[in-house]
Amino acid sequence: MQLGTDALSLLKSALDRKLFAFSSDWKELGQPALVEKASEQAKRAFQEYASARPSARDAYASALAFLRGHELDESQKDTVASALNQAVSERQGARPIGSDRLTALFRYYEDEAVAGTLWRLTWFGLLVSYFSYDPLSARGIEHDGWLLLRKLLATTWPHIDSASGNATVPDWLAALRRHPALISERAADEFADHYLAGDRTTLDLIVENVGIPESSWFWHSLVLSAAKTCAGYGDERFVAQIPRLIALIKSRTVFRDEALEILLARYHRIPGHPVHHELRDYVVGKDVWRNPKLKAAGIATAWNRVSVAVWRMVLQWVNEGNLRDFFDVLAARNSADEGRLAFWSRYMRQISWTRLIFSNETVLLARGNREIRELIAREAGAYATLYGNKNIDAFIMQIGEYIIVEFSTTGNAAYVYDSATLQFDRYSSTYHGGTEDLRYGFRAGARCRIIHNTGWQSSAAYELGRLGIRPDDDTQQERLPRRAPIETRQINTPPQSGLAGPAWVPPTTPSRVATQTQFSMAALENYVEQYIDAYVDDRRQAAGGRLWVEDPRQDMALGRQLKVWGFKWANSRSAWYYAE
Known part of the structure; x- marks a missing residue:
């Protein structure tokens, strides 16, 4: 219902005198049926006027x-309350809610509320704008x-509520009494369960009453x-709700990133966090968070919102999907899977x-x-694409530490390269696909x-x-050491003169050499001898000689620790x- 300025003033006076207050004891007077009908009509009229808005004009x-900076009279202050989000074309679409005069206007409303x-x-009207x-x-x-408006409503609500008493009140006021959180930071929390279940009965009533x-x-x-x-549900119930949540996020995107952050973190707590295809496909979409592989390139920065563990979970989903898609979709169309x-x-x-x-054909x-x-x-x-x-x-x-290149057609070998000496840019947007880049190992440079x-599977x-x-x-099966386990043996042998690397500090407590960062010859020799066929070849006493570690088996764990200690890989000698 909309009211003109004159009608608004008259209504204000009438409502303030409570001309629309009713009591149930009317039913005892005269003819109950007629009184009941009149009472209901009067109540409807009361609700219409008690929820009336000024005319749009x-x-x-x-x-x-x-917005023009004019001093508003009392009537204008009443009417502008419901128009704080009104876009004004004469002011290039600006709205009162963004004006620098808003604070002074809100101070007026607050003073009036406190004074009753x-x-x-x-x-x-302020609630409507909210x-x-x-x-x-x-x-x-x-x-x-808008945040200031919410604060104003929360501050003045007790005064409005108290002044309204226990007589018949507007439906919107009764709704706020039942759901006071509507004007707080947690406005929607109490309705979430019903919303997830698709039940909008309570919400529809509030929408009707409050607007x-x-x-x-x-x-x-x-x-x-x-x-x-949903994140507070048990695993089974939580997973069952994910499709519903994704549909809701798609329809209301303002808090999309915050919601996805909650969903992904909760899913990571599920034991084993198996691939959830719908969640993966949505979050890696080019218009959502994009592919997690792009995080390192500074492109998909939304992945910084979650922990590294959560990012790795989705990255693993993508990697697994890529592997299966490549062989199921691309290699399969050329009948080239061969069990790969x-x-x-x-x-x-x-x-x-x-x-x-x-390829261009694909x-x-x-x-x-x-x-x-x-x-x-x-x-x-x-x-990337192949030309x-x-x-x-x-x-x-x-x-x-290895980069492996597979191809989708028969007659093409797979190549295993050392990532530290890779001879093509793994992030290039285009490749030739021959010995110029991806298959340079056909001549030399591939580990295998x-x-x-x-x-072929056995030899591979x-x-x-x-x-x-x-x-x-098999990765959990550690190789048995030749001597006593390192974690129970303290390294306390000082280095031999002329053979030491950087300053050596004997550890004060037993520790695993695999995680030790202080380099010493004793630590190096004790660690290397745990690997079959690996040995230290120290040639530093000769002119221009180096300290080498030979490992014919090229164990990844050994290589990682050597890199921590400052060793580098020499492709020419295939040694550290x-x-x-």
């Missing part, structure tokens, strides 16, 4: 006058004004509350990084092939070359094992040297 005029002279319908705030169309400073438009911030906040509530998916799946938990490289096929189109879409911003061969796709993965002949596993790359099920 008067509200707009007050908003314009306020603020018209209840004016306060309702719920009509649309965060998707608001400007930055307007959000600050919450579909564009209101409230619905966005409700999605965030739903995510928080099953083979590399045995190393899945060790794959720390992947990259898909599409990119063209995406127009008519839904699977390829979806695959390319998921890898947006992370994939040297139009029908070959490539797959790059990293396991430990896997040829997919019949029974052997070659990878020589490099310290073992199937996931101390970089003094």
Whole structure:
């Protein structure tokens, strides 16, 4: 219901005198049925007037006058209360909620409320403005004004509530009495459970009584509350709600990132956190958080919102998806799988990084092939293209210190390269695909070359094992040391004169050499001898000689510790040297 200025003044006077107050004892007078009907009609009239708003013309005029800096009279202050989010075209779409005069206006309302002279319908107008705030169309400073409005409502509500007494009150006021959190930071929390279940009975009643438009911030906040509530469920119930939550987030995106942060962190607490395909596909979308592989490049910065453990969880989901997609979709269309998916799946938990490289033919096929189109879409911003061969796709993965390149067609070997001496840019946007880059190991420089002949899996596993790359099920089986376990033996032998590296400090407590950062010859020798066939070759007494570590098996754990101590890999000798 809308009221003109004159009618508004008359109504204000009438309501202040409580002309619309009723009592149930009317039913005892005269004819009960007629009295009941009259009572209901009067109550409806009361609710209409008690929730009335100024006419759109008067509200707009007050908003314009306020933004122009005019001094508002009492009537204008009443009408502008419900128009704080009114965009004024004469002021380039500015709204009163973003004005620098807002604080003074709010001070007026607060003083009136404390004095008991603020018209209840004016306060309702402020409530209307509070719920009509649309965060998707608001400007930055307007959000600050909305926060001030919420503070004003919370501060003045006790005065409005108290002054209204226990007689018949407007429906909006009764709704606030039942749900006072509506004007707090946790406005939507109590409705989250019902919202998740699709039950809007209570919400619809509040929407009707209070007047919450579909564009209101409230619905966005409700999605965030739903995510928080869902995170408190048990694992099974939480997982069952994820599709519903994703649908809600898609429909109300203001708090999307906060909600996803909650969902991903909660999912990570599930034992084993198996791949959740729908959650993965949504969060890695090019318009959402993008591929987690792009985090290091400073492109997908939203991944900084979650812990490294959560990021790695989704990265592992993407890596696994890439591996399966490559062989299921790309290699399979050329009948070139040859058991490669099953083979590399045995190393899945060790794959720390992947990259898909599409041929021109594959990119063209995406127009008519839904699977390829979806695959390319998921890898947006992370994939590369091949220009040297139009029908070959490539797959790059990293396991430990090694980069492995596989191809999608028969007759192409897989190449294993040392990441420290890689001769092509792993982040390049294009590749030739031949010996110029991805297959340079055909001539020299590869740690090993896997040829997919019949029974190739056994020889490939052997070659990878020589490099310290073992199937996931075998990685927990530590090699037995030749001597007593290092963790129970204290290293306290000083280095021999002329053979020491950097200053050596004997440890005061037993420790694992694998995590020791203080280098010494004693620590080096004790650690290296734990690895079969590995040995220290110290040539520093000769002119220009170096300190070397030979490890024919190229164990990854040994290599990692040597790098901690400052050793570097020499490709020419296939050994580690101390970089003094």
